[in-house]
Structure formats: structure tokens, C-alpha cells
Amino acid sequence: MEEQAKQKLKNYVLWLLSRQEYSRRDLTFKLQKKEASPEYIESLLDWCESLNYIDETRYCEGFIRRHLAKNHGYARIKSEAGAKGIDKTLLAFQIEEMEIDWFQLARTAYIKKFSNITDTPDYKQKAKIVRYLMYRGFNYEQIEFAYTHNQS
Known part of the structure; x- marks a missing residue:
């Protein structure tokens, strides 16, 4: 993969992350659509995590807050989190930390x-x-x- 293409993908990921939180899984799918190599995707996302641009805990917390704002219950949040690929233990921990009534x-x-x-x-x-x-x-x-x- 040439350097110019790598830089375009890097800029694309940074542009996406500047707009909203994404999980590593979501970014992987987006980069696969851009036909990036699996090795480059892995290294790029590792780089983003090292700079704290991607944080699964922060993503999960935001996901829960968005659903709470829509008045969704635990079963709906759990179901949609599973569809998004959010780790079940992380989800359960974050929900417990929030002490939701x-x-x-x-x-x-x-x-x-x-x-x-x-x-x-x-x-x-x-x-x-x-x-x-x-x-x-x-x-x-x-x-x-x-x-x-x-x-x-």
C-alpha cells in the first residue's frame, strides 16, 4: 500500500473521530469498505488507541447515554449493544456504574x-x-x- 493511500486513510479516520465516537469494530468496517489492508487497519487503529482517540469504555458510555436520552430500557440497550459489538461485561459494568433508575x-x-x-x-x-x-x-x-x- 502506497504512502499517499495510507495518509488518506489516516486522515479519513481522524476526520471520522473528530465528528463522533466510534468503536474499533465500526472503524474496522469503515476502513474495510475503503479496501485497506487488514495489517494497516490494525496498525492504524492501534495508533489511534495509543493516542486515546479510540476508547471502548468512552464509546460504551456514550452509547448508553444516547439510549437513556431516548428512554430505552435495559433489554433494548443490551440488544442494540450486542448488534454494535459492545462487550457484554463492559456494558454491564458501565450500566452498574451509572446507577440508573x-x-x-x-x-x-x-x-x-x-x-x-x-x-x-x-x-x-x-x-x-x-x-x-x-x-x-x-x-x-x-x-x-x-x-x-x-x-x-
């Missing part, structure tokens, strides 16, 4: 979507609420808490 998060998601329901929901409304919050990654106890504690 999943019940309150479920309540927030419920209020945001179903603020128009003022009474105790009927069977049809309850089914809709359960489906919605299950899809967002909450378990049944958290969902039940959300719609039984909907008054501020």
Missing part, C-alpha cells in the same frame, strides 16, 4: 407517550402501554410501576 425511566417514557391518559388505563389502553414499553426495553415490573405511578 429503570423504574423512573419507564415512568418518564410512559408520561412522554401517554400523558393524555389521566385515569387508570382500561384493558385496551393497558395492552398498548405494555407493548410500547416492552418494545422500549422495560420489564413488566417497571411497566406496571410506570402506569400505576403516573401522577406526579
